[in-house]
Amino acid sequence: MLLHAPEARLVTLLRGYYRSPLCLSSRNGERAYGTARVLATSPSGLRRHQPGHPPSKRSLTTTSGQPPSNIAILGGGITGLVIAAVTAKLHPNxxxxxxxxxxxxGGWVHSSVVESSDGPVVFELGPRSLRPTTLNGYHALSLAQQVGLEQEMVFTSHESAAGSNRFIYYPDKLVRLPSPADGVPSVLWAMLTNPLFEGLLLAVFRELTVPCRPRGMVDESIGGFLRRRLSGAKGLVDNLASAGMHGIYAGDVNQLSVRSLVTRWWEAEGKYGSVTAGMMKSKPNKYGQNGTTGLHESGEQMVGKVLGQKARASSIYSFTGGMQALPDAVASTIRRSKNVDIRMATGVSGIRLAKDGQSIQIKTTNNEPPRPYDHVISTLPAHRLAPLVPIPSLALIPYTTVMVVNLYYTNPNLIPQPGFGYLIPQSVPFKQNPELALGVVFDSHGTPGVDNAPGTKLTIMIGGHYWDGRKDDEFPTPEEGRIMAERVLARHLKITEKPDRVLATLHKNCIPQYTVGHHDRLQNVDAGIKREFGGRLSVGGSWVDGVGVNDCVLSGAFAALTLGKGRTGLELALESRDKVKAMLPDGFLL
Ligand SMILES: Cc1cc2nc3c(=O)[nH]c(=O)nc-3n(C[C@H](O)[C@H](O)[C@H](O)COP(=O)(O)OP(=O)(O)OC[C@H]3O[C@@H](n4cnc5c(N)ncnc54)[C@H](O)[C@@H]3O)c2cc1C
Structure with missing residues (x-):
């Protein structure tokens, strides 16, 4: 049979990899691999490649010895696609x-190609870039490589303006954040002189003496935690921390959970009585004796030396044609497998365990008779899954709504300071931000290679937690969104030119909010899934263990790799890394 182009590339890559000294030597010790390795390897191959070939205690089948023979995956966003691709490979029958x-x-991963006066321009409606070299980042990078996207990757180097210049708007101008690339003396100097960091260094040392949280406290907002432990750092919460939460979650620093989102701080305080002490003591062990170097070595084993080194030199990456390339390529891989049926425009409207407990019945909006499945993996957003199953805690996971406004200008010289973009913290006075914007991304600097448009491309995110509680008719229309975006740019960046193309899109309930108590809510959902579906339902997606695409890839991989073993998928968030690692095949990078 003729190999499709990406598969041919994949085989060549693997062949080269397995012949390399890196691979041969690593067979003597534990070798890391990831999601994508599964795509390229048979289930037996997965076991055979373990160091020393020990008999695996953790089989890839159900306890009855058989994999589920009839599986439903709900949702075709990046999580559902990863699950489908990995499951199709692991369970070919x-x-x-x-x-x-x-x-x-693709779900929220959505690139739209718009015709401008300069030709086609890629507008990202959702994510616009990925970090390549975090732990989860390596899994996504490896996935992208294995589905044939290595040549399409567009990297933004640490050295570039976008790689090293990130700004916060404070109080009425762009303030550059120090970058590790500046070197230690410059970073220290910035921390001593930049008003954003006022009191921070001293507060970090004093933190060693701040009493531990009261017994019985089970969670706290990030804002509350920082105020309690770093009280000397003036404005830290309302400036830096709130800006950071706007950038990732469009969320409120005073509502988001420190336990779920900055778990290492929370655990360090619990274990060592101080975050500073905890960071000093625990960091070297996180990825083995070599700290993060160990992570990068493992990452390089996953993706190969060439791509690994390119990734390490970069802060972010995307793809030619935009982020949509990733779900498209995973979907192409799935379509080539014989055992996956993708049912488009078919919403799931009911999920019920059959009376005999041997299957789950799926009802759809197409009014067909319910279909039985041995196992169902849902990647639906929590608020979509909530009305379909009797698990009340799902409905308690809030989501924010964001308006994304993409603008393209033919003038290439509009951005006053080159960089990735800027975030707008809660401390900015209302008159400086009456539109309630969260941040502005300089796409033409951040991800310049996704298209050939020579002009200036910007994206503005508006709303998020500021719009909590609004009714449907209280959100701006796309036209109002355009006007708001242009006003923000005129006030903050003095851009008064008319854009050549604008696309304003309202994303209702798009980002899950891990608010205080999220961990407990997940525990209740976990118990509910076990109670109501007896091991036949599991979940994955952005409300589980991180909202980023990289996190969703890992969540999907976990759901697929533990299929049929009575896991709910929530173990990723609820159990320790060591326990989660023990649930996965040997050598999986975690
Ligand atoms: C504006 C924005 C910007 C972002 N920026 C970044 C970024 O820069 N970097 C980053 O890493 N992440 C970013 N993210 C986060 C990331 O894009 C998402 O968390 C991730 O794409 C979620 O993927 P998912 O598959 O879990 O869920 P979704 O993308 O929500 O997919 C779920 C799928 O289920 C389908 N569905 C819903 N209900 C039903 C039903 N009843 N039956 C069948 N199907 C159903 C939906 O149509 C959808 O396709 C951003 C998100 C947004 C909204």
């Missing part, structure tokens, strides 16, 4: 059905 309610795959 199982029948897999993927249900997607809309007429496209």
């Amino acid at each position: 199982s029948k897999i059905t993927l249900y997607e309610s809309s007429d496209r795959l």
